[in-house]
Amino acid sequence: MTEMYGVDSEVGTLRTVMLHRPGNELRRLTPRNNDKLLFDGIPWVGRAQDEHDAFAQVLRDRGVEVLYLHELLIEALGDSTARAQAVEGAIADLRLGDTLRDYLAASLTSLDPAELAEALMAGVRNDEVRAGGLVTSLLAHEDFLIDPLPNLLFTRDSSVWIRDSVAVTSLAMPARVRETQLTELIYGFHPRFAGADKVYDHQLEHVEGGDVLALGPGVLAVGVGERTTPAGVERLARRVFAKGLAHTVLAVPIAQQRATMHLDTVCTMVDVDAVLMYPNMAEEMRALAVTTDGDQLHVAESEPFLVAAAKALGIDTLRRIDTGLDPVTAEREQWDDGNNTLALAPRVCIAYERTVETNQRLEESGVEVIRISGSELGSGRGGPRCMSCPILRDPA
Numbered sequence: 428m429t430e431m432y433g434v435d436s437e438v439g440t441l442r443t444v445m446l447h448r449p450g451n452e453l454r455r456l457t458p459r460n461n462d463k464l465l466f467d468g469i470p471w472v473g474r475a476q477d478e479h480d481a482f483a484q485v486l487r488d489r490g491v492e493v494l495y496l497h498e499l500l501i502e503a504l505g506d507s508t509a510r511a512q513a514v515e516g517a518i519a520d521l522r523l524g525d526t527l528r529d530y531l532a533a534s535l536t537s538l539d540p541a542e543l544a545e546a547l548m549a550g551v552r553n554d555e556v557r558a559g560g561l562v563t564s565l566l567a568h569e570d571f572l573i574d575p576l577p578n579l580l581f582t583r584d585s586s587v588w589i590r591d592s593v594a595v596t597s598l599a600m601p602a603r604v605r606e607t608q609l610t611e612l613i614y615g616f617h618p619r620f621a622g623a624d625k626v627y628d629h630q631l632e633h634v635e636g637g638d639v640l641a642l643g644p645g646v647l648a649v650g651v652g653e654r655t656t657p658a659g660v661e662r663l664a665r666r667v668f669a670k671g672l673a674h675t676v677l678a679v680p681i682a683q684q685r686a687t688m689h690l691d692t693v694c695t696m697v698d699v700d701a702v703l704m705y706p707n708m709a710e711e712m713r714a715l716a717v718t719t720d721g722d723q724l725h726v727a728e729s730e731p732f733l734v735a736a737a738k739a740l741g742i743d744t745l746r747r748i749d750t751g752l753d754p755v756t757a758e759r760e761q762w763d764d765g766n767n768t769l770a771l772a773p774r775v776c777i778a779y780e781r782t783v784e785t786n787q788r789l790e791e792s793g794v795e796v797i798r799i800s801g802s803e804l805g806s807g808r809g810g811p812r813c814m815s816c817p818i819l820r821d822p823a
């Protein structure tokens with residue numbers, strides 16, 4: 428049987444990827460809620476969709492199968508147990524109270540899979556229901572009873588494949604917590620993933636996919652900071668070791684800032700032995716190598732990241748390519764996701780066109796750069812890597 432899923436590096440030829448085409452959930456963003464919903468601006472939705480379609484087309488043109496999260500979700504919701512689980516998850520919020528919860532349970536249960544998927548993604552606003560009762564009267568018109576999920580766009584974060592097992596992640600920010608209820612439904616109920624092994628779930632300690640880099644077979648680097656907690660990386664290490672999915676997990680502390688919320692905002696792989704890095708942080712980046720004897724976890728002394736990574740991979744050095752040229756350009760291009768490239772194969776990657784200097788540097792280092800426009804997509808602070816969840820890659 429040909430393989431349907433499996434990812435053991437960042438750079439092996441990409442075969443299948445899951446994307447999410449931005450939809451009505453983005454139309455929920457206003458200047459009053461965008462900060463809470465983790466967007467730095469109010470995107471022009473139609474243009475964001477055009478940009479996203481162009482991104483998907485680049486992938487298809489290179490022979491990559493593109494799966495859409497919303498289509499997988501609708502198909503998964505064809506199962507009645509999945510629908511019941513979806514409704515239960517959506518109305519669990521303690522802000523609702525019994526009257527509203529009962530009302531929403533009944534109305535969501537009456538929806539068909541496509542309508543239910545839409546409610547789960549775009550949310551439900553107080554003025555869109557006629558529930559009656561105390562809570563709905565006291566809430567503002569524009570309050571959400573079910574929050575919209577504009578960050579679904581960043582499919583990298585809500586699940587990650589580690590070899591042939593899938594980790595449904597556990598997102599730290601309140602605005603994103605419910606996303607993994609949806610990926611849990613997809614991997615739990617979609618026939619395509621029926622045989623897939625699950626290595627993590629959304630009720631465990633926080634781990635976000637943007638922090639998880641498969642540096643090479645058996646070696647994961649996991650950013651620890653705003654999103655993946657120390658306890659999260661420890662739990663993930665235990666789980667991947669128990670299943671024999673990795674022999675080393677490098678825990679990489681990263682600065683707690685908006686611009687560097689995930690490890691993939693400061694470093695991504697572009698070849699089996701080359702990494703694109705944010706120079707303003709590269710020198711100070713260190714890693715703790717975690718291994719196991721089959722029973723206990725062993726944690727090594729902290730070392731410079733590139734040294735620890737090369738050791739774990741069993742190679743002499745990891746080549747470093749820097750974002751930008753001078754510190755200011757680097758800072759600007761890092762903010763614009765210059766680091767957040769998606770490798771389609773060794774030395775071939777997709778990047779935003781606006782990160783001009785970084786793209787030039789990649790080309791000078793022998794990496795082919797396929798440029799896409801992201802003026803609207805970028806307002807959510809995520810680039811090509813964040814917007815993609817690789818499901819199948821060839822061994823690098």
Ligand SMILES: NC(=[NH2+])NCCC[C@H](N)C(=O)O
Nearest residue numbers: 465581637689807808809813
């Ligand atoms: N893997 C990533 N770098 N994802 C970027 C996620 C951006 C999103 N707005 C957030 O703040 O969560």
